[in-house]
Amino acid sequence: MVSGKNDPNTPPIVSLAAGGVAGGIEAFTSYPFEFAKTRVQLRTQKGIPTPRNPFLVVTQVYQNEGLRALYKGCAALVVGSIAKDAVRFVFFDTIKQAFADPQTGTLSPLRNLAAGMTAGVVASITAVTTTERIKTALIDDARNERRFRGGYHATQVIWKEHGLPGLYRGFVGTTLKQASATAFRMGTYNILKDFETTRNIPQNTATNFANGSVAGVVTTLCTQPFDVIKTRSQSAQGASTAEAVKSVLIDYGIRGFWKGTTMRLGRTVFSGGILFTAYEAAVKIINPLYSGVKHTAASEA
Template identity: 75%
Template sequence: MVSGGKDKNTPAFVSLAAGGIAGGVEGFISYPLEFAKTRVQLREKKGVLTPRNPFVVVQQVYQKEGIRAVYKGCGPLVIGSIGKDAVRFLFFDQIKEAFADPTTGTLSPVRNLLAGMTAGVAASVTAVTPSERIKTAMIDDARHEKRFRSGWHATSTIWKEQGIVGLYRGLAGSTLKQASATAFRMGTYNVLKDYQKRRDIKQSTAINFANGSVAGVVTTLTTQPFDVIKTRSQSALGMTTAESTKSILIDYGLRGFWKGTTMRLGRTVFSGGILFTSYEAAVKLIMPLYGGHGNFLY
Protein backbone atom coordinates (compact mmCIF):
# COMPACT_ATOMS: atom_id res chain seq x y z
CA MET A 1 0.00 0.00 0.00
CA VAL A 2 1.12 3.49 -0.61
CA SER A 3 3.00 4.92 2.30
CA GLY A 4 1.59 8.04 3.74
CA GLY A 5 -2.12 7.71 4.15
CA LYS A 6 -4.98 6.15 6.08
CA ASP A 7 -6.07 4.02 3.12
CA LYS A 8 -7.20 0.46 3.55
CA ASN A 9 -4.32 -1.94 3.81
CA THR A 10 -3.50 -4.64 1.30
CA PRO A 11 -4.97 -7.90 2.69
CA ALA A 12 -2.42 -10.04 4.49
CA PHE A 13 -2.90 -12.94 2.06
CA VAL A 14 -2.19 -10.67 -0.93
CA SER A 15 0.98 -9.30 0.72
CA LEU A 16 2.12 -12.85 1.48
CA ALA A 17 1.44 -14.21 -2.02
CA ALA A 18 2.77 -11.20 -3.92
CA GLY A 19 5.89 -11.08 -1.75
CA GLY A 20 6.56 -14.77 -2.43
CA ILE A 21 6.15 -14.34 -6.19
CA ALA A 22 8.40 -11.27 -6.23
CA GLY A 23 11.06 -13.07 -4.17
CA GLY A 24 11.08 -16.11 -6.46
CA VAL A 25 11.34 -14.01 -9.63
CA GLU A 26 14.11 -11.82 -8.19
CA GLY A 27 16.05 -14.79 -6.79
CA PHE A 28 16.11 -16.74 -10.06
CA ILE A 29 16.91 -13.84 -12.39
CA SER A 30 19.74 -12.44 -10.27
CA TYR A 31 21.21 -15.77 -9.10
CA PRO A 32 24.41 -15.73 -11.24
CA LEU A 33 25.43 -12.48 -9.53
CA GLU A 34 24.69 -13.99 -6.10
CA PHE A 35 26.76 -17.04 -7.08
CA ALA A 36 29.72 -14.85 -8.06
CA LYS A 37 29.53 -12.86 -4.81
CA THR A 38 29.42 -16.00 -2.69
CA ARG A 39 32.40 -17.53 -4.48
CA VAL A 40 34.46 -14.41 -3.81
CA GLN A 41 33.56 -14.30 -0.11
CA LEU A 42 34.50 -17.93 0.56
CA ARG A 43 38.07 -18.59 1.66
CA GLU A 44 40.62 -18.14 -1.13
CA LYS A 45 44.36 -18.69 -1.33
CA LYS A 46 46.41 -15.76 -0.06
CA GLY A 47 48.17 -13.79 -2.77
CA VAL A 48 45.70 -14.88 -5.46
CA LEU A 49 43.81 -11.91 -6.86
CA THR A 50 40.04 -12.27 -7.02
CA PRO A 51 38.17 -10.75 -10.00
CA ARG A 52 35.99 -7.77 -9.07
CA ASN A 53 33.74 -8.15 -12.09
CA PRO A 54 30.99 -10.69 -11.31
CA PHE A 55 30.60 -11.55 -14.99
CA VAL A 56 34.27 -12.57 -15.14
CA VAL A 57 33.73 -14.95 -12.20
CA VAL A 58 30.63 -16.43 -13.84
CA GLN A 59 32.45 -16.78 -17.17
CA GLN A 60 35.43 -18.53 -15.57
CA VAL A 61 33.21 -21.02 -13.73
CA TYR A 62 31.11 -21.61 -16.85
CA GLN A 63 34.17 -22.33 -18.99
CA LYS A 64 35.71 -24.73 -16.45
CA GLU A 65 32.64 -26.40 -14.96
CA GLY A 66 29.65 -25.69 -17.20
CA ILE A 67 26.30 -23.93 -16.74
CA ARG A 68 25.11 -26.34 -14.02
CA ALA A 69 27.95 -25.15 -11.79
CA VAL A 70 26.85 -21.51 -12.21
CA TYR A 71 23.38 -22.43 -10.95
CA LYS A 72 24.62 -24.67 -8.13
CA GLY A 73 22.55 -23.76 -5.07
CA CYS A 74 19.96 -21.83 -7.09
CA GLY A 75 17.05 -24.05 -5.98
CA PRO A 76 17.54 -23.50 -2.23
CA LEU A 77 18.01 -19.76 -2.77
CA VAL A 78 14.83 -19.39 -4.86
CA ILE A 79 12.80 -21.42 -2.33
CA GLY A 80 14.32 -19.35 0.46
CA SER A 81 13.61 -16.10 -1.42
CA ILE A 82 9.95 -17.06 -1.86
CA GLY A 83 9.64 -17.71 1.88
CA LYS A 84 11.81 -14.76 2.88
CA ASP A 85 10.00 -12.12 0.85
CA ALA A 86 6.55 -13.53 1.57
CA VAL A 87 7.29 -13.24 5.31
CA ARG A 88 9.17 -9.96 4.94
CA PHE A 89 6.41 -8.14 3.03
CA LEU A 90 3.69 -9.59 5.26
CA PHE A 91 5.43 -8.70 8.52
CA PHE A 92 6.48 -5.26 7.31
CA ASP A 93 2.89 -4.47 6.36
CA GLN A 94 1.50 -5.60 9.70
CA ILE A 95 4.29 -4.03 11.78
CA LYS A 96 4.04 -0.81 9.81
CA GLU A 97 0.39 -0.58 10.78
CA ALA A 98 1.28 -0.97 14.46
CA PHE A 99 4.06 1.63 14.26
CA ALA A 100 2.10 4.17 12.21
CA ASP A 101 0.99 7.50 13.60
CA PRO A 102 -2.67 7.00 14.66
CA THR A 103 -3.68 10.37 13.21
CA THR A 104 -1.92 10.45 9.84
CA GLY A 105 -1.17 6.76 9.30
CA THR A 106 2.42 7.60 8.30
CA LEU A 107 5.76 6.43 9.70
CA SER A 108 8.80 8.50 10.61
CA PRO A 109 12.14 7.38 9.04
CA VAL A 110 13.16 5.82 12.37
CA ARG A 111 9.91 3.85 12.65
CA ASN A 112 10.30 2.78 9.02
CA LEU A 113 13.70 1.34 9.94
CA LEU A 114 12.34 -0.37 13.06
CA ALA A 115 9.49 -1.95 11.09
CA GLY A 116 11.94 -3.22 8.49
CA MET A 117 14.33 -4.50 11.15
CA THR A 118 11.60 -6.52 12.87
CA ALA A 119 10.43 -7.97 9.54
CA GLY A 120 14.04 -8.91 8.74
CA VAL A 121 14.46 -10.85 12.00
CA ALA A 122 11.24 -12.78 11.31
CA ALA A 123 12.38 -13.61 7.76
CA SER A 124 15.82 -14.74 8.92
CA VAL A 125 14.48 -17.17 11.52
CA THR A 126 11.67 -18.62 9.40
CA ALA A 127 13.27 -18.91 5.96
CA VAL A 128 16.55 -17.18 5.21
CA THR A 129 19.14 -18.86 7.45
CA PRO A 130 18.51 -22.52 6.48
CA SER A 131 18.11 -21.77 2.76
CA GLU A 132 21.23 -19.58 2.70
CA ARG A 133 23.15 -22.25 4.61
CA ILE A 134 22.29 -24.88 1.98
CA LYS A 135 23.02 -22.54 -0.94
CA THR A 136 26.40 -21.46 0.46
CA ALA A 137 27.40 -25.00 1.44
CA MET A 138 26.60 -26.24 -2.08
CA ILE A 139 28.64 -23.49 -3.75
CA ASP A 140 31.57 -24.14 -1.40
CA ASP A 141 31.30 -27.92 -1.79
CA ALA A 142 31.37 -27.61 -5.58
CA ARG A 143 34.86 -26.07 -5.36
CA HIS A 144 36.34 -28.98 -3.40
CA GLU A 145 34.71 -32.31 -2.43
CA LYS A 146 31.68 -32.21 -4.73
CA ARG A 147 29.70 -34.55 -2.46
CA PHE A 148 26.34 -32.71 -2.55
CA ARG A 149 24.25 -33.99 -5.48
CA SER A 150 21.29 -31.64 -4.96
CA GLY A 151 19.72 -29.21 -2.54
CA TRP A 152 17.77 -32.02 -0.88
CA HIS A 153 20.88 -34.20 -0.62
CA ALA A 154 22.83 -31.30 0.93
CA THR A 155 20.01 -30.68 3.42
CA SER A 156 19.73 -34.34 4.47
CA THR A 157 23.52 -34.74 4.71
CA ILE A 158 23.96 -31.68 6.91
CA TRP A 159 20.98 -32.77 9.03
CA LYS A 160 22.46 -36.25 9.56
CA GLU A 161 25.93 -34.93 10.39
CA GLN A 162 25.12 -31.81 12.43
CA GLY A 163 21.39 -31.79 13.14
CA ILE A 164 19.28 -28.64 13.13
CA VAL A 165 22.28 -26.68 14.43
CA GLY A 166 24.02 -27.43 11.13
CA LEU A 167 21.12 -26.02 9.11
CA TYR A 168 21.11 -22.89 11.26
CA ARG A 169 24.86 -22.22 11.03
CA GLY A 170 25.34 -18.48 10.67
CA LEU A 171 22.01 -17.60 12.33
CA ALA A 172 23.51 -14.63 14.18
CA GLY A 173 25.22 -13.21 11.10
CA SER A 174 22.21 -13.96 8.92
CA THR A 175 19.81 -12.28 11.34
CA LEU A 176 22.04 -9.22 11.70
CA LYS A 177 22.24 -9.00 7.92
CA GLN A 178 18.50 -9.50 7.35
CA ALA A 179 17.45 -7.12 10.13
CA SER A 180 19.72 -4.34 8.87
CA ALA A 181 19.19 -5.08 5.17
CA THR A 182 15.38 -5.10 5.43
CA ALA A 183 15.46 -1.97 7.57
CA PHE A 184 17.58 -0.04 5.07
CA ARG A 185 15.99 -1.48 1.91
CA MET A 186 12.36 -0.94 2.87
CA GLY A 187 13.10 2.19 4.87
CA THR A 188 14.97 3.83 1.98
CA TYR A 189 12.29 2.79 -0.50
CA ASN A 190 9.53 4.34 1.62
CA VAL A 191 11.47 7.55 2.22
CA LEU A 192 11.99 7.95 -1.54
CA LYS A 193 8.31 7.31 -2.26
CA ASP A 194 7.21 9.77 0.42
CA TYR A 195 9.56 12.41 -1.02
CA GLN A 196 8.23 11.84 -4.55
CA LYS A 197 4.66 11.98 -3.33
CA ARG A 198 5.28 15.38 -1.75
CA ARG A 199 6.79 16.56 -5.07
CA ASP A 200 3.82 15.14 -7.03
CA ILE A 201 6.11 12.81 -8.98
CA LYS A 202 3.93 10.21 -10.70
CA GLN A 203 4.88 6.64 -9.90
CA SER A 204 5.68 4.26 -12.75
CA THR A 205 7.49 0.99 -13.33
CA ALA A 206 10.68 2.91 -14.17
CA ILE A 207 10.44 5.04 -11.01
CA ASN A 208 9.74 1.97 -8.86
CA PHE A 209 12.72 0.16 -10.40
CA ALA A 210 14.98 3.18 -9.80
CA ASN A 211 13.81 3.52 -6.18
CA GLY A 212 14.44 -0.17 -5.58
CA SER A 213 17.92 0.11 -7.09
CA VAL A 214 18.86 3.08 -4.89
CA ALA A 215 17.57 1.19 -1.86
CA GLY A 216 19.78 -1.73 -2.93
CA VAL A 217 22.91 0.45 -3.02
CA VAL A 218 22.26 1.86 0.46
CA THR A 219 21.54 -1.63 1.79
CA THR A 220 24.73 -3.15 0.37
CA LEU A 221 27.13 -0.48 1.61
CA THR A 222 25.70 -0.49 5.15
CA THR A 223 25.31 -4.24 5.66
CA GLN A 224 28.20 -5.85 3.75
CA PRO A 225 30.20 -6.93 6.86
CA PHE A 226 27.24 -9.00 8.11
CA ASP A 227 26.96 -10.65 4.69
CA VAL A 228 30.65 -11.63 4.62
CA ILE A 229 30.50 -13.06 8.16
CA LYS A 230 27.36 -15.01 7.28
CA THR A 231 28.92 -16.47 4.13
CA ARG A 232 32.03 -17.68 5.97
CA SER A 233 29.86 -19.18 8.74
CA GLN A 234 27.81 -21.13 6.20
CA SER A 235 30.65 -22.69 4.20
CA ALA A 236 30.53 -26.46 3.54
CA LEU A 237 32.10 -27.41 6.88
CA GLY A 238 30.44 -24.55 8.79
CA MET A 239 31.85 -22.43 11.61
CA THR A 240 30.56 -20.21 14.38
CA THR A 241 30.02 -16.48 13.90
CA ALA A 242 33.03 -15.76 16.16
CA GLU A 243 35.24 -18.16 14.18
CA SER A 244 34.07 -16.63 10.93
CA THR A 245 34.82 -13.09 12.10
CA LYS A 246 38.27 -14.13 13.32
CA SER A 247 39.11 -15.92 10.05
CA ILE A 248 38.20 -12.84 8.00
CA LEU A 249 40.43 -10.61 10.13
CA ILE A 250 43.34 -13.07 9.89
CA ASP A 251 42.99 -13.53 6.13
CA TYR A 252 42.26 -9.98 5.00
CA GLY A 253 42.15 -7.54 7.91
CA LEU A 254 39.30 -5.03 8.28
CA ARG A 255 39.03 -4.64 4.51
CA GLY A 256 37.91 -8.26 4.36
CA PHE A 257 34.53 -7.33 5.84
CA TRP A 258 33.72 -5.54 2.58
CA LYS A 259 34.90 -8.41 0.38
CA GLY A 260 32.51 -9.00 -2.50
CA THR A 261 30.95 -5.52 -2.22
CA THR A 262 31.22 -4.90 -5.97
CA MET A 263 29.66 -8.30 -6.66
CA ARG A 264 26.81 -7.72 -4.22
CA LEU A 265 26.20 -4.20 -5.51
CA GLY A 266 25.74 -5.63 -8.99
CA ARG A 267 23.07 -7.94 -7.66
CA THR A 268 21.27 -5.64 -5.21
CA VAL A 269 20.97 -2.74 -7.65
CA PHE A 270 19.42 -5.13 -10.17
CA SER A 271 17.44 -7.24 -7.67
CA GLY A 272 16.08 -4.27 -5.73
CA GLY A 273 14.44 -2.95 -8.87
CA ILE A 274 13.10 -6.37 -9.84
CA LEU A 275 11.77 -7.12 -6.34
CA PHE A 276 9.62 -4.03 -5.89
CA THR A 277 8.33 -3.84 -9.47
CA SER A 278 7.50 -7.57 -9.37
CA TYR A 279 5.71 -7.13 -6.06
CA GLU A 280 3.50 -4.32 -7.29
CA ALA A 281 2.75 -6.18 -10.53
CA ALA A 282 1.83 -9.29 -8.52
CA VAL A 283 -0.52 -7.27 -6.29
CA LYS A 284 -2.29 -5.97 -9.42
CA LEU A 285 -2.81 -9.52 -10.62
CA ILE A 286 -3.82 -11.07 -7.29
CA MET A 287 -6.08 -8.33 -5.90
CA PRO A 288 -8.96 -8.88 -8.38
CA LEU A 289 -8.81 -12.64 -7.73
CA TYR A 290 -8.89 -11.95 -4.00
CA GLY A 291 -11.91 -9.70 -4.49
CA GLY A 292 -10.39 -6.64 -2.84
CA HIS A 293 -9.56 -3.14 -3.93
CA GLY A 294 -6.67 -2.15 -1.70
CA ASN A 295 -3.67 -0.01 -2.40
CA PHE A 296 -0.07 -1.13 -2.71
CA LEU A 297 2.07 -1.97 0.26
CA TYR A 298 4.39 0.92 -0.64
Protein backbone atom coordinates in the same frame (compact mmCIF):
# COMPACT_ATOMS: atom_id res chain seq x y z
CA MET B 1 1.34 -2.13 -0.83
CA VAL B 2 4.76 -1.16 0.37
CA SER B 3 4.20 2.46 1.10
CA GLY B 4 4.31 4.83 4.00
CA LYS B 5 0.55 4.94 4.27
CA ASN B 6 -1.80 2.26 5.41
CA ASP B 7 -3.53 0.59 2.50
CA PRO B 8 -6.70 -1.19 3.58
CA ASN B 9 -7.05 -2.62 0.05
CA THR B 10 -3.98 -4.80 0.48
CA PRO B 11 -4.79 -7.54 3.01
CA PRO B 12 -2.03 -9.68 4.54
CA ILE B 13 -2.76 -12.66 2.26
CA VAL B 14 -2.14 -10.46 -0.79
CA SER B 15 1.12 -9.11 0.68
CA LEU B 16 2.18 -12.69 1.40
CA ALA B 17 1.43 -13.94 -2.12
CA ALA B 18 2.85 -10.89 -3.91
CA GLY B 19 5.99 -10.95 -1.78
CA GLY B 20 6.54 -14.63 -2.59
CA VAL B 21 6.11 -14.06 -6.33
CA ALA B 22 8.45 -11.05 -6.27
CA GLY B 23 11.05 -12.92 -4.22
CA GLY B 24 11.11 -15.89 -6.59
CA ILE B 25 11.47 -13.69 -9.68
CA GLU B 26 14.18 -11.57 -8.09
CA ALA B 27 16.22 -14.55 -6.86
CA PHE B 28 16.21 -16.42 -10.17
CA THR B 29 16.95 -13.44 -12.42
CA SER B 30 19.83 -12.13 -10.28
CA TYR B 31 21.34 -15.45 -9.14
CA PRO B 32 24.59 -15.30 -11.20
CA PHE B 33 25.56 -12.14 -9.27
CA GLU B 34 24.77 -13.87 -5.97
CA PHE B 35 26.86 -16.87 -7.04
CA ALA B 36 29.83 -14.66 -7.95
CA LYS B 37 29.60 -12.73 -4.69
CA THR B 38 29.47 -15.90 -2.59
CA ARG B 39 32.45 -17.44 -4.41
CA VAL B 40 34.56 -14.34 -3.72
CA GLN B 41 33.64 -14.25 -0.01
CA LEU B 42 34.54 -17.92 0.63
CA ARG B 43 38.14 -18.73 1.60
CA THR B 44 40.63 -19.18 -1.24
CA GLN B 45 44.26 -20.18 -1.40
CA LYS B 46 46.79 -17.56 -0.39
CA GLY B 47 48.34 -15.64 -3.23
CA ILE B 48 45.52 -16.34 -5.67
CA PRO B 49 43.77 -13.03 -6.46
CA THR B 50 40.00 -12.94 -6.74
CA PRO B 51 38.48 -10.76 -9.48
CA ARG B 52 36.13 -7.93 -8.56
CA ASN B 53 34.25 -7.99 -11.83
CA PRO B 54 31.19 -10.25 -11.35
CA PHE B 55 30.96 -10.86 -15.09
CA LEU B 56 34.54 -12.19 -15.07
CA VAL B 57 33.75 -14.61 -12.22
CA VAL B 58 30.61 -15.81 -14.00
CA THR B 59 32.53 -16.24 -17.27
CA GLN B 60 35.34 -18.19 -15.60
CA VAL B 61 32.93 -20.54 -13.83
CA TYR B 62 30.95 -21.08 -17.02
CA GLN B 63 34.08 -21.86 -19.05
CA ASN B 64 35.67 -24.14 -16.43
CA GLU B 65 32.65 -25.81 -14.84
CA GLY B 66 29.68 -25.27 -17.14
CA LEU B 67 26.28 -23.61 -16.84
CA ARG B 68 25.01 -26.15 -14.31
CA ALA B 69 27.76 -25.18 -11.86
CA LEU B 70 26.87 -21.50 -12.26
CA TYR B 71 23.37 -22.19 -10.96
CA LYS B 72 24.51 -24.45 -8.12
CA GLY B 73 22.40 -23.59 -5.09
CA CYS B 74 19.91 -21.55 -7.13
CA ALA B 75 16.91 -23.71 -6.22
CA ALA B 76 17.65 -23.30 -2.51
CA LEU B 77 17.88 -19.53 -2.91
CA VAL B 78 14.68 -19.29 -4.97
CA VAL B 79 12.72 -21.36 -2.45
CA GLY B 80 14.22 -19.35 0.38
CA SER B 81 13.51 -16.05 -1.36
CA ILE B 82 9.88 -16.96 -1.97
CA ALA B 83 9.47 -17.70 1.74
CA LYS B 84 11.73 -14.83 2.86
CA ASP B 85 10.08 -12.09 0.83
CA ALA B 86 6.58 -13.40 1.47
CA VAL B 87 7.31 -13.18 5.21
CA ARG B 88 9.18 -9.86 4.92
CA PHE B 89 6.44 -8.09 2.97
CA VAL B 90 3.50 -9.41 4.98
CA PHE B 91 5.20 -8.65 8.30
CA PHE B 92 6.44 -5.27 7.10
CA ASP B 93 2.99 -4.29 5.85
CA THR B 94 1.48 -5.47 9.14
CA ILE B 95 4.13 -4.00 11.44
CA LYS B 96 4.22 -0.63 9.70
CA GLN B 97 0.52 -0.20 10.40
CA ALA B 98 1.25 -0.58 14.12
CA PHE B 99 4.14 1.89 13.84
CA ALA B 100 2.29 4.44 11.68
CA ASP B 101 1.18 7.84 12.90
CA PRO B 102 -2.52 7.47 13.82
CA GLN B 103 -3.33 10.93 12.41
CA THR B 104 -1.61 10.78 9.01
CA GLY B 105 -1.07 7.04 8.54
CA THR B 106 2.58 7.69 7.57
CA LEU B 107 5.84 6.48 9.10
CA SER B 108 8.83 8.58 10.10
CA PRO B 109 12.20 7.46 8.66
CA LEU B 110 13.17 5.86 11.99
CA ARG B 111 9.85 3.99 12.23
CA ASN B 112 10.30 2.80 8.66
CA LEU B 113 13.68 1.36 9.63
CA ALA B 114 12.29 -0.17 12.83
CA ALA B 115 9.46 -1.88 10.95
CA GLY B 116 11.91 -3.27 8.41
CA MET B 117 14.29 -4.50 11.10
CA THR B 118 11.51 -6.38 12.89
CA ALA B 119 10.36 -7.99 9.63
CA GLY B 120 13.97 -9.00 8.87
CA VAL B 121 14.40 -10.80 12.19
CA VAL B 122 11.18 -12.77 11.64
CA ALA B 123 12.27 -13.69 8.09
CA SER B 124 15.68 -14.88 9.30
CA ILE B 125 14.14 -17.19 11.90
CA THR B 126 11.40 -18.63 9.69
CA ALA B 127 13.06 -18.94 6.28
CA VAL B 128 16.35 -17.25 5.50
CA THR B 129 19.01 -18.86 7.70
CA THR B 130 18.35 -22.47 6.65
CA THR B 131 18.01 -21.79 2.92
CA GLU B 132 21.07 -19.51 2.89
CA ARG B 133 23.01 -22.23 4.70
CA ILE B 134 22.12 -24.80 2.02
CA LYS B 135 22.85 -22.40 -0.85
CA THR B 136 26.24 -21.38 0.54
CA ALA B 137 27.21 -24.95 1.40
CA LEU B 138 26.37 -26.07 -2.16
CA ILE B 139 28.46 -23.30 -3.74
CA ASP B 140 31.39 -24.02 -1.42
CA ASP B 141 31.13 -27.80 -1.84
CA ALA B 142 31.16 -27.47 -5.64
CA ARG B 143 34.67 -25.94 -5.45
CA ASN B 144 36.27 -28.83 -3.59
CA GLU B 145 34.74 -32.01 -2.18
CA ARG B 146 31.54 -32.18 -4.25
CA ARG B 147 29.76 -34.32 -1.69
CA PHE B 148 26.32 -32.79 -2.26
CA ARG B 149 24.21 -33.93 -5.19
CA GLY B 150 21.67 -31.16 -4.71
CA GLY B 151 19.80 -29.06 -2.18
CA TYR B 152 17.76 -31.91 -0.71
CA HIS B 153 20.81 -34.17 -0.41
CA ALA B 154 22.82 -31.36 1.21
CA THR B 155 20.04 -30.86 3.74
CA GLN B 156 20.05 -34.59 4.56
CA VAL B 157 23.83 -34.71 4.99
CA ILE B 158 24.00 -31.59 7.16
CA TRP B 159 21.07 -32.81 9.28
CA LYS B 160 22.70 -36.23 9.74
CA GLU B 161 26.09 -34.79 10.67
CA HIS B 162 25.09 -31.75 12.73
CA GLY B 163 21.34 -31.91 13.37
CA LEU B 164 19.15 -28.80 13.42
CA PRO B 165 22.01 -26.55 14.65
CA GLY B 166 23.87 -27.43 11.44
CA LEU B 167 21.04 -26.01 9.32
CA TYR B 168 21.02 -22.88 11.47
CA ARG B 169 24.79 -22.38 11.24
CA GLY B 170 25.44 -18.69 10.74
CA PHE B 171 22.17 -17.70 12.43
CA VAL B 172 23.65 -14.69 14.23
CA GLY B 173 25.30 -13.29 11.11
CA THR B 174 22.25 -14.01 8.97
CA THR B 175 19.87 -12.38 11.45
CA LEU B 176 22.08 -9.31 11.78
CA LYS B 177 22.24 -9.09 8.00
CA GLN B 178 18.50 -9.64 7.51
CA ALA B 179 17.47 -7.22 10.25
CA SER B 180 19.72 -4.47 8.91
CA ALA B 181 19.16 -5.27 5.23
CA THR B 182 15.36 -5.33 5.53
CA ALA B 183 15.44 -2.16 7.59
CA PHE B 184 17.53 -0.29 5.02
CA ARG B 185 15.88 -1.83 1.93
CA MET B 186 12.24 -1.47 3.01
CA GLY B 187 12.91 1.73 4.92
CA THR B 188 14.75 3.47 2.08
CA TYR B 189 12.14 2.41 -0.47
CA ASN B 190 9.29 3.74 1.66
CA ILE B 191 11.09 6.95 2.55
CA LEU B 192 11.65 7.64 -1.17
CA LYS B 193 8.06 6.72 -1.98
CA ASP B 194 6.66 8.97 0.76
CA PHE B 195 8.82 11.84 -0.47
CA GLU B 196 7.66 11.34 -4.05
CA THR B 197 4.03 11.17 -2.97
CA THR B 198 4.30 14.58 -1.29
CA ARG B 199 5.86 15.95 -4.52
CA ASN B 200 3.14 14.36 -6.70
CA ILE B 201 5.69 12.21 -8.55
CA PRO B 202 3.77 9.41 -10.30
CA GLN B 203 4.38 5.86 -9.07
CA ASN B 204 4.98 3.74 -12.16
CA THR B 205 7.29 0.89 -13.18
CA ALA B 206 10.25 3.19 -13.83
CA THR B 207 9.86 4.96 -10.48
CA ASN B 208 9.44 1.68 -8.59
CA PHE B 209 12.55 0.23 -10.25
CA ALA B 210 14.63 3.35 -9.55
CA ASN B 211 13.54 3.47 -5.91
CA GLY B 212 14.30 -0.23 -5.48
CA SER B 213 17.74 0.17 -7.04
CA VAL B 214 18.64 3.07 -4.74
CA ALA B 215 17.42 1.03 -1.78
CA GLY B 216 19.68 -1.80 -2.96
CA VAL B 217 22.77 0.43 -3.02
CA VAL B 218 22.10 1.79 0.48
CA THR B 219 21.45 -1.72 1.80
CA THR B 220 24.64 -3.17 0.36
CA LEU B 221 27.00 -0.48 1.61
CA CYS B 222 25.50 -0.53 5.13
CA THR B 223 25.24 -4.29 5.63
CA GLN B 224 28.16 -5.85 3.73
CA PRO B 225 30.17 -6.90 6.84
CA PHE B 226 27.22 -8.98 8.08
CA ASP B 227 26.94 -10.62 4.66
CA VAL B 228 30.64 -11.58 4.66
CA ILE B 229 30.41 -13.07 8.16
CA LYS B 230 27.26 -14.98 7.20
CA THR B 231 28.93 -16.46 4.11
CA ARG B 232 32.01 -17.61 6.04
CA SER B 233 29.81 -19.14 8.77
CA GLN B 234 27.73 -21.06 6.25
CA SER B 235 30.52 -22.64 4.19
CA ALA B 236 30.39 -26.38 3.54
CA GLN B 237 32.33 -27.13 6.76
CA GLY B 238 30.63 -24.36 8.71
CA ALA B 239 32.07 -22.04 11.34
CA SER B 240 30.90 -20.11 14.37
CA THR B 241 30.33 -16.38 14.07
CA ALA B 242 33.50 -15.71 16.09
CA GLU B 243 35.52 -18.07 13.88
CA ALA B 244 34.13 -16.41 10.76
CA VAL B 245 35.09 -12.93 12.00
CA LYS B 246 38.58 -14.17 12.91
CA SER B 247 39.11 -15.84 9.52
CA VAL B 248 38.18 -12.64 7.66
CA LEU B 249 40.59 -10.57 9.76
CA ILE B 250 43.40 -13.10 9.24
CA ASP B 251 42.85 -13.32 5.49
CA TYR B 252 42.20 -9.70 4.57
CA GLY B 253 42.11 -7.44 7.63
CA ILE B 254 39.30 -4.92 8.21
CA ARG B 255 38.88 -4.40 4.46
CA GLY B 256 37.86 -8.04 4.20
CA PHE B 257 34.48 -7.26 5.72
CA TRP B 258 33.60 -5.46 2.49
CA LYS B 259 34.80 -8.36 0.33
CA GLY B 260 32.40 -8.91 -2.54
CA THR B 261 30.84 -5.43 -2.29
CA THR B 262 31.14 -4.84 -6.04
CA MET B 263 29.63 -8.27 -6.70
CA ARG B 264 26.75 -7.66 -4.33
CA LEU B 265 26.11 -4.17 -5.68
CA GLY B 266 25.76 -5.70 -9.14
CA ARG B 267 23.03 -7.91 -7.75
CA THR B 268 21.27 -5.58 -5.31
CA VAL B 269 20.95 -2.65 -7.73
CA PHE B 270 19.30 -4.95 -10.24
CA SER B 271 17.44 -7.16 -7.75
CA GLY B 272 16.16 -4.23 -5.70
CA GLY B 273 14.54 -2.77 -8.79
CA ILE B 274 13.13 -6.16 -9.83
CA LEU B 275 11.85 -7.01 -6.34
CA PHE B 276 9.78 -3.90 -5.73
CA THR B 277 8.60 -3.59 -9.32
CA ALA B 278 7.47 -7.23 -9.28
CA TYR B 279 5.80 -6.77 -5.88
CA GLU B 280 3.84 -3.70 -6.92
CA ALA B 281 2.77 -5.44 -10.15
CA ALA B 282 1.80 -8.63 -8.31
CA VAL B 283 -0.32 -6.68 -5.84
CA LYS B 284 -2.21 -5.03 -8.70
CA ILE B 285 -2.97 -8.47 -10.17
CA ILE B 286 -3.61 -10.49 -7.01
CA ASN B 287 -5.61 -7.91 -5.04
CA PRO B 288 -8.60 -7.77 -7.45
CA LEU B 289 -8.59 -11.58 -7.73
CA TYR B 290 -8.61 -11.95 -3.95
CA SER B 291 -11.33 -9.31 -3.59
CA GLY B 292 -13.44 -11.12 -6.19
CA VAL B 293 -13.06 -14.49 -4.47
CA LYS B 294 -13.83 -12.95 -1.11
CA HIS B 295 -16.90 -11.16 -2.46
CA THR B 296 -18.17 -14.37 -4.13
CA ALA B 297 -17.69 -16.37 -0.93
CA ALA B 298 -19.53 -13.72 1.07
CA SER B 299 -22.42 -13.70 -1.41
CA GLU B 300 -22.76 -17.49 -1.32
CA ALA B 301 -22.71 -17.45 2.47
